[in-house]
Amino acid sequence: MSFEAVFIQWIKDYEKLIRHLIIGFEAKPALQDELYQDITLNIWRALPKFRQDASVKTFVARIAHNILATHVAKSVRTIKTDRDIDSILDTENEKVSAEATPYQALNQQQRQQRLVQAIRQLNLEQQQVITLSLEGMSYQEIAEILSITTNLVGVRLQRAKAALTKLLEAL
Amino acid sequence: MNEENTPLNEKAKANMQSEQQKETLLDVTSIPVSNNSADEKETSVLDEQWAEMTQDWQAQSVPKTDISALLAQTKRRTLWAKGCLGLNVLFTIAVIIAFLIGLFQGEYGTPMNTYLGIASIGTAIFVYYEVKIRLQTWRQCCDSPDKAIDNAIVACESSIKYMILNKISCIPFAMAGNWFIVVMAEENEKSPLKGLLFINFFLIFVYVVADKLHKKRKKELQRLMSIK
Numbered sequence: 001m002s003f004e005a006v007f008i009q010w011i012k013d014y015e016k017l018i019r020h021l022i023i024g025f026e027a028k029p030a031l032q033d034e035l036y037q038d039i040t041l042n043i044w045r046a047l048p049k050f051r052q053d054a055s056v057k058t059f060v061a062r063i064a065h066n067i068l069a070t071h072v073a074k075s076v077r078t079i080k081t082d083r084d085i086d087s088i089l090d091t092e093n094e095k096v097s098a099e100a101t102p103y104q105a106l107n108q109q110q111r112q113q114r115l116v117q118a119i120r121q122l123n124l125e126q127q128q129v130i131t132l133s134l135e136g137m138s139y140q141e142i143a144e145i146l147s148i149t150t151n152l153v154g155v156r157l158q159r160a161k162a163a164l165t166k167l168l169e170a171l
Numbered sequence: 172m173n174e175e176n177t178p179l180n181e182k183a184k185a186n187m188q189s190e191q192q193k194e195t196l197l198d199v200t201s202i203p204v205s206n207n208s209a210d211e212k213e214t215s216v217l218d219e220q221w222a223e224m225t226q227d228w229q230a231q232s233v234p235k236t237d238i239s240a241l242l243a244q245t246k247r248r249t250l251w252a253k254g255c256l257g258l259n260v261l262f263t264i265a266v267i268i269a270f271l272i273g274l275f276q277g278e279y280g281t282p283m284n285t286y287l288g289i290a291s292i293g294t295a296i297f298v299y300y301e302v303k304i305r306l307q308t309w310r311q312c313c314d315s316p317d318k319a320i321d322n323a324i325v326a327c328e329s330s331i332k333y334m335i336l337n338k339i340s341c342i343p344f345a346m347a348g349n350w351f352i353v354v355m356a357e358e359n360e361k362s363p364l365k366g367l368l369f370i371n372f373f374l375i376f377v378y379v380v381a382d383k384l385h386k387k388r389k390k391e392l393q394r395l396m397s398i399k
Binding site: 016 | 223224225230233236241244391395
């Protein structure tokens with residue numbers, strides 16, 4: 001298969017994964033598109049170096065995380081707070097029953113927005129493990145992508161989950 | 172391309188389960204007996220919430236990409252980046268060759284030869300830094316993400332050096348450029364005013380742009396250092 005065919009196949013297969021990872025790190029749609037283009041450009045450049053014994057998913061996610069980590073580190077956090085949504089959510093929160101958590105009481109779109117907002121407020125390490133874990137990746141895959149041990153993935157994920165829960169409660 | 176059922180993933184799932192078991196064991200041994208049921212309830216709520224979060228996260232809608240357009244754009248960008256670098260290298264070689272021809276055949280005269288000599292040294296230094304920065308950036312993409320910040324710091328520092336070089340080089344270029352225009356105008360018996368205005372405005376423009384980028388990179392470096 002030519003490089004072009006492989007690239008097209010990879011983008012088809014992992015477009016959603018890349019877009020989701022970007023959403024977790026950047027709020028502005030224009031910057032999200034720019035990051036998407038940067039990531040795909042770097043995948044294209046790195047394609048000849050890809051070894052068949054490695055997993056494509058982890059290879060693509062690793063490149064995406066490189067770009068996103070650098071982006072987060074360089075730029076001031078751009079956490080978009082949508083006042084209208086917040087006011088709607090506040091009203092909704094008042095109706096939350098005693099058994100359900102505030103997160104569970106919202107509809108899916110609102111929950112997605114809250115989740116993304118909260119993830120963007122985590123620190124870089126936590127953002128990395130949370131977004132990959134939410135994508136359904138195993139500890140081993142996350143460890144491979146971030147070049148850390150599976151034990152460290154477990155520790156970071158536990159802390160990240162706790163921080164995320166607190167943030168979701170506060171939002 | 173679907174890797175969900177690969178042996179690697181099966182192994183990973185097994186590892187993950189054992190990790191989770193370890194964590195559960197740790198949690199159970201570390202919590203006081205009296206709070207056991209409350210904590211279990213809390214954990215189960217968290218697990219339930221986590222499952223819902225995963226579902227919500229994966230259900231997020233994303234814009235569909237025109238892959239052919241993306242491929243064309245990617246190729247264009249790669250070609251542009253390599254083309255610009257290649258042109259710079261060719262230009263440097265051409266200036267050096269022109270200087271050597273002028274020096275050994277003595278065709279251009281002293282002012283032109285002096286100017287070409289300064290220009291060939293200057294462009295060679297610029298191209299060296301440019302190649303270094305480009306290679307650093309291209310190498311960075313498939314390195315491990317834990318090195319992403321270190322790589323970004325190195326790239327940022329190189330970029331800062333490049334900007335400083337740009338700013339400092341304005342002084343010798345201004346001196347050489349002004350001298351060259353005055354001498355050439357005298358030789359041709361023309362007014363040097365237009366040439367002097369052009370070269371000085373051009374150098375001021377270069378200095379201002381380099382200064383702005385220098386400040387931007389310095390801010391980026393500070394941010395990178397603060398999270399390292």
